[in-house]
Every structure is written in C-alpha cells, then in structure tokens.
Amino acid sequence: MSYYLTTAIFYPTASPALHSLFEAIGADALARYQRLLGNQTRFLTGMDEHSAQVEPLARQHATDPQSLVDKWAANWRAAFDQFEISYDRFIRTTDSDHIEASVEMVRRAQATGDIYKGTYAGWFCPGDNEFKTESQLVDGHCPDHPTLELQWLEEENYFFRLSKYQEALEHLYAENPSFCEPEHFRNEVLAWLREGLRDFSVSRAGISWGIPFPGDPDHRIYVWFDALTNYVTGAGFPRDQDAFAKWWPADVHVIGKNITRFHCLYWPAMLMSAGLPLPRQVFAHGFMTIRGEKMSKTRGNVIRPEDAVALFGVDGVRYVVLRDIPFDRDADITLRGLVRRYNADLANDLGNLVNRTVSMSARYADGALPSVSSAQAPADLELRATAGQAISDYHAAMQRLQFDEALASMMTLAGAGNGYAESQAPWNLKREGETQRVAEVLSVMAETCRLLGHLLAPFTPATAARLAQQLGAPAPYDARGAGGPGLEQLLTWGAGPHGWQTGRAEPLFPRTELPEEAGRLDDTPPEDPMRDTASPGVAT
Numbered sequence: 416m417s418y419y420l421t422t423a424i425f426y427p428t429a430s431p432a433l434h435s436l437f438e439a440i441g442a443d444a445l446a447r448y449q450r451l452l453g454n455q456t457r458f459l460t461g462m463d464e465h466s467a468q469v470e471p472l473a474r475q476h477a478t479d480p481q482s483l484v485d486k487w488a489a490n491w492r493a494a495f496d497q498f499e500i501s502y503d504r505f506i507r508t509t510d511s512d513h514i515e516a517s518v519e520m521v522r523r524a525q526a527t528g529d530i531y532k533g534t535y536a537g538w539f540c541p542g543d544n545e546f547k548t549e550s551q552l553v554d555g556h557c558p559d560h561p562t563l564e565l566q567w568l569e570e571e572n573y574f575f576r577l578s579k580y581q582e583a584l585e586h587l588y589a590e591n592p593s594f595c596e597p598e599h600f601r602n603e604v605l606a607w608l609r610e611g612l613r614d615f616s617v618s619r620a621g622i623s624w625g626i627p628f629p630g631d632p633d634h635r636i637y638v639w640f641d642a643l644t645n646y647v648t649g650a651g652f653p654r655d656q657d658a659f660a661k662w663w664p665a666d667v668h669v670i671g672k673n674i675t676r677f678h679c680l681y682w683p684a685m686l687m688s689a690g691l692p693l694p695r696q697v698f699a700h701g702f703m704t705i706r707g708e709k710m711s712k713t714r715g716n717v718i719r720p721e722d723a724v725a726l727f728g729v730d731g732v733r734y735v736v737l738r739d740i741p742f743d744r745d746a747d748i749t750l751r752g753l754v755r756r757y758n759a760d761l762a763n764d765l766g767n768l769v770n771r772t773v774s775m776s777a778r779y780a781d782g783a784l785p786s787v788s789s790a791q792a793p794a795d796l797e798l799r800a801t802a803g804q805a806i807s808d809y810h811a812a813m814q815r816l817q818f819d820e821a822l823a824s825m826m827t828l829a830g831a832g833n834g835y836a837e838s839q840a841p842w843n844l845k846r847e848g849e850t851q852r853v854a855e856v857l858s859v860m861a862e863t864c865r866l867l868g869h870l871l872a873p874f875t876p877a878t879a880a881r882l883a884q885q886l887g888a889p890a891p892y893d894a895r896g897a898g899g900p901g902l903e904q905l906l907t908w909g910a911g912p913h914g915w916q917t918g919r920a921e922p923l924f925p926r927t928e929l930p931e932e933a934g935r936l937d938d939t940p941p942e943d944p945m946r947d948t949a950s951p952g953v954a955t
C-alpha cells in the first residue's frame with residue numbers, strides 16, 4: 416500500500432518556531448508510523464515563498480527576494496533535519512516544477528470557464544494574505560494579527576468561481592463528512608458552506624514577486640492557486656504521470672485549524688475544476704497556547720526550539736509536545752508542565768523500566784534471557800493481555816491522529832511493566848535461588864520493553880533505536896522507519912528474540928530540571944503586543 420501525507424507549507428520566516436515544528440512533528444510521527452506498518456510512504460512539507468511580505472522584507476535586508484527565501488529555506492531544512500522530520504521532499508513554491516504545476520492548475524480552471532476578471536475591494540491582512548470581511552474584524556484588525564495594519568485594497572483581479580461549486584461541495588460533505596476532521600473544525604466549515612460560497616480572488620496586479628498569471632503578465636498568481644497546488648506538485652503533477660498515479664490522491668493533508676476554509680472548501684473546488692481526484696482527508700490540528708494565547712513572535716510568548724531542546728533533547732521535545740497537546744484541539748502549555756511530563760513519563764516510568772530490566776538482566780543472568788514463551792505464570796499472562804490491549808488502543812488512536820492517546824496507551828503498558836516488576840520482585844527471587852523464574856520474569860520485562868520501543872519509534876526514533884540496542888533486539892528498519900517486517904508483526908507478544916542477549920544499561924531520558932530563569936515564561940504577563948510587528952509567524 417502507498418500512503419501520501421503533507422503538512423501545510425509554512426509561511427516564510429527566518430527559522431521555524433515551536434508551533435510550526437509541532438505540526439511537522441505530528442505529521443512526522445504519522446509518516447513514520449505508516450512506514451513502520453510497511454506502507455510505501457511519501458511525506459511532503461515545505462515553504463510558501465511567494466508571500467506578500469517577502470518583497471518588502473528583502474528590501475529591508477538589502478537583498479533580493481530569491482536570496483532571502485533561499486537563506487530562510489536552508490534554515491528551515493536544517494531545523495527539520497535536527498528534529499528528525501523524515502520528509503521525502505521539502506517543497507518550495509519557487510521550485511520550477513511547482514511553478515509549472517500552478518500555471519497548469521490556473522489554465523485548467525480557465526479552460527473550464529471558472530476564471531473571470533472583476534474588481535475586488537476590501538480589507539487585506541498582510542499577515543495571512545487574506546481579504547477580511549467586516550464580520551471577521553476585531554477592533555478593526557485581523558483577529559490573528561492584531562498588531563498589523565489592514566490595507567484597504569481595490570483592484571482588478573481574476574476570480575475563481577467558487578460559488579459554482581456550492582452544490583458539489585454540499586454533496587461532498589453529505590457523502591463523506593470525514594473529508595474534514597476533526598468534527599468540531601468540520602462544523603465551522605459546514606457553517607461557512609451554509610452561508611453561501613463567494614468567488615475568491617486568484618491574482619494580484621502591481622507586484623513582481625510571484626508566478627506570472629497565465630494570459631496576463633501584469634498579474635501574479637495570488638496565494639491559493641500557488642500555495643495549495645504544492646500538494647499535487649509534490650505528487651508529480653503535471654509532468655510525472657506515473658508518480659502522480661501512484662501518490663495522488665493524498666491520504667491526508669495535515670494543517671492548522673486556521674486554514675480549514677481554504678483546504679476544505681477552496682481546494683476541493685479547485686481540484687474539481689481541474690478534473691483531479693480529491694484528497695481523502697484534511698486533518699486540522701489545534702494550536703499550542705501559552706497563557707491562553709497562540710504562541711507567536713508578535714505576542715512575545717514563544718518557547719524557542721533551542722531552549723526546548725536544551726531541556727528535553729530532540730526526542731524529548733517531540734514526545735512532550737505530542738503527549739501534552741491533543742492534536743485535534745488547542746492546549747495551553749507551560750514549561751513547568753512539560754518538564755513534569757518529561758520527568759514523570761520518560762525519565763521515571765519508561766526510562767526506569769528499561770534501565771532496571773537491562774541492568775538486572777546483566778546482574779542476574781549475564782544478559783542471557785530465555786524466550787518469553789516460557790513465561791506462563793498468571794502475572795505473565797496478565798501483563799501480556801495488558802500489552803495486547805495497549806497495542807490495539809495505540810493503533811486505533813494513531814489511525815485518528817490522536818497522538819496523545821496513543822502515547823497514553825503506551826504509558827499504560829510502561830506502568831503495568833513497572834507494577835509487574837514490583838509484584839514479581841526478581842531481586843527477591845534471586846535471593847531465594849529461583850534462578851529459572853528470575854530469567855522468566857526478566858524475559859517478560861524485556862519483551863515489554865521491546866514492545867514499548869516499537870510504540871515509541873514514530874515519536875522518539877533515535878531513542879527507540881538506542882532502547883532496542885540495549886535490549887539486544889535491534890529494530891530491523893532504517894532511520895526513517897522503513898524496511899522492517901511491519902509493525903503488526905513486531906508488536907506481537909513473543910516476536911522478540913528466542914534467546915535474548917541484552918546489552919549495557921544507559922539512561923535513555925536523563926532527568927531534566929527547569930532553570931529558574933526559564934520558568935519566568937510561565938509567570939510573566941503577556942508583553943505589550945504592539946511592541947514587535949516584525950514577523951507574523953503564521954503557517955499558511
């Protein structure tokens with residue numbers, strides 16, 4: 416089976432903030448999970464480089480737009496690589512095949528009769544490149560960019576006949592509601608649909624940064640036919656028909672909840688106009704908030720990625736954000752809360768179970784353990800049943816992109832493993848000379864740790880590999896999670912080694928502590944939001 420997933424392409428900034436990494440980490444966990452299942456997986460992410468702010472910013476930096484986005488894209492790729500984001504392509508909307516795809520999408524809409532010239536007048540927010548209706552404004556500002564001045568724009572534009580697709584989209588949601596998940600964000604989309612769809616502007620005149628509009632060189636393609644088209648470009652459209660047939664339609668577009676209108680209404684209509692199949696699903700995630708506000712540089716309530724890495728390591732950051740923020744809704748986080756989570760789950764429960772398992776195996780059995788199939792005591796079978804349940808809950812949660820629930824299921828098993836160790840007390844058995852039972856108990860603990868490592872692999876890939884190494888049960892897949900026998904098989908009780916030879920115990924997740932000055936972010940009231948208007952930092 417093949418599986419194609421995408422993130423939104425990100426609004427160009429000098430480097431990614433933690434909330435952009437959050438989306439990429441979530442999508443990466445899903446991509447790795449699909450590879451581990453044995454599916455041929457393509458994972459697309461990238462940058463939306465034709466934003467209206469690039470040209471003025473380039474002037475400010477005394478450079479040209481292309482050099483500016485080249486530099487920024489390199490920073491983003493480096494950050495994504497550091498965070499183990501296993502993308503197959505980092506697409507940039509300045510890539511030549513993407514320019515070709517955008518032009519082709521416009522041409523197809525023109526051929527269908529869906530593009531016409533009209534006059535647009537309205538308030539335009541440079542933060543998200545959107546015209547705002549009066550009802551969307553809060554105190555005369557865009558609610559997402561309260562520090563940016565709106566511009567009243569009146570211009571001749573080309574429009575896309577979205578209104579023509581009203582019925583087709585109503586039909587889509589009647590037939591296939593899960594086209595947009597989760598339900599609470601879908602309900603917003605359905606409400607917009609009931610209000611009636613308005614045609615939207617697809618070109619802008621008087622700018623030079625952007626893709627020339629087919630048939631009218633005075634215009635540039637404006638946002639949607641450029642940005643949204645990246646998903647088909649990444650699948651091979653229009654040049655590589657074989658690749659496109661293999662990867663399209665996408666299985667899921669992972670996006671932020673602020674851009675559902677464009678992905679759940681505009682994009683399917685554009686694809687219908689072009690005569691292309693629709694993606695199977697758009698999944699909108701919520702935002703991490705701090706002190707109740709969306710994290711943004713403009714608001715000054717940002718956890719810098721490098722500070723998070725200093726506290727938790729890369730894998731620790733990946734874990735705590737996906738464990739503490741349900742992917743389908745907003746969640747308020749504090750650094751203290753993340754530190755507590757990291758220490759409780761990873762340093763204590765899980766880290767401790769692995770550490771005691773590997774060190775007792777060395778101490779009591781020279782690292783040589785029998786196959787777990789020899790362990791048939793009631794407590795052994797009970798833990799086996801708990802593992803079976805945790806694994807099936809984990810799969811169910813992963814299918815729904817409920818990463819926090821998947822990780823909670825995994826921690827249930829870690830907790831049960833520690834409970835088992837306490838109740839079986841191999842240290843007492845050893846003292847009493849029950850050599851065979853000690854080995855059985857340790858093999859049950861090792862098997863539990865092995866399963867935990869596979870459950871962790873989509874989330875903390877590097878540490879999962881180290882865990883497997885210590886157990887002497889190396890995982891047979893590559894650094895991107897591909898090439899193994901399939902997760903279903905690996906997650907079967909008893910699929911571990913028939914004769915274990917465990918390695919040397921080393922802490923997987925060293926305890927961390929919040930330095931006093933870092934805790935200030937949790938306590939300081941929000942800074943004056945008018946102070947810094949440099950970067951809106953929003954994902955498109």
Ligand SMILES: [Zn+2]
Pocket residue numbers: 540541542543544557558559560
């Ligand atoms: Zn805005």
